[in-house]
Amino acid sequence: MLGDLTDRDRAILTLEAAWPRHGGMKEETIRTQLGMSPARYYQLLGRLIETEQALEFDPLLVRRLRRLADARAAQRVSRMRGFVG
Numbered sequence: 896m897l898g899d900l901t902d903r904d905r906a907i908l909t910l911e912a913a914w915p916r917h918g919g920m921k922e923e924t925i926r927t928q929l930g931m932s933p934a935r936y937y938q939l940l941g942r943l944i945e946t947e948q949a950l951e952f953d954p955l956l957v958r959r960l961r962r963l964a965d966a967r968a969a970q971r972v973s974r975m976r977g978f979v980g
Contacts, residue, residue, distance in 0.1 A: 899948045903929070907940055908949060912956045 900908075906929055914921055922933040929936060943949045944960045 899946075900952055903939075904943055904949070905952065907936065907943060908953050908956060911940060911960070912953055 910924065910928060914924075925931065925933050925936045931939075940960070941964065944957050944964065950957045
């Protein structure tokens, strides 16, 4: 349900979806538009894309971000196996 997303949640998803169209430094945009550190932004975004509400709000963005997150996780596992094995 879209009602479960906060204004901040929607602002994070909107910024992430719009970012390829913006020039300049993303970190500065995060600070000025959202008033948070980039680390906090990415932490919240990571949690947010796992919710059904975010998927309903912007399915294409959330699916793309989930695929990227899954690929990064698989790379980490692969590297860990390289050290263990």
